[in-house]
Amino acid sequence: MTGHQKTPEGTAVSRRAGANVRRLRRRAGMTAAQLAQEMTALGMPISTQNVTRLETGVSGSGGHPAMSVDLLIAFAAVLQVGPEVLLAEPACWQCSDLPPEGFACRACGAEG
Numbered sequence: 001m002t003g004h005q006k007t008p009e010g011t012a013v014s015r016r017a018g019a020n021v022r023r024l025r026r027r028a029g030m031t032a033a034q035l036a037q038e039m040t041a042l043g044m045p046i047s048t049q050n051v052t053r054l055e056t057g058v059s060g061s062g063g064h065p066a067m068s069v070d071l072l073i074a075f076a077a078v079l080q081v082g083p084e085v086l087l088a089e090p091a092c093w094q095c096s097d098l099p100p101e102g103f104a105c106r107a108c109g110a111e112g
């Protein structure tokens, strides 16, 4: 394999895992920077920017990491849940348990 291969936007599962990371991080009252620090302390160095990218599933132009199994396990350890929790379907079909910042979900009432 040569050169940079173009990859598709995250898969449905990796996007869901990212959304779950964000939801659990917010619930734990952690900032993305704190989560990045905890990940790094655990031996999985990651920047705050890449945490945010993984959470939102936004594909960066700077070759940011995709959600890997290693990252998933480290996120789960920091957030103190089992890895399967990060793979679970969100309970709310409308906001994926993740309303936008500053908005409340009309379906489940969760606040972003």
Ligand SMILES: [Zn+2]
Binding pocket: 092, 093, 094, 095, 096, 097, 098, 099, 105, 106, 107, 108, 109, 110
């Ligand atoms: Zn909702």
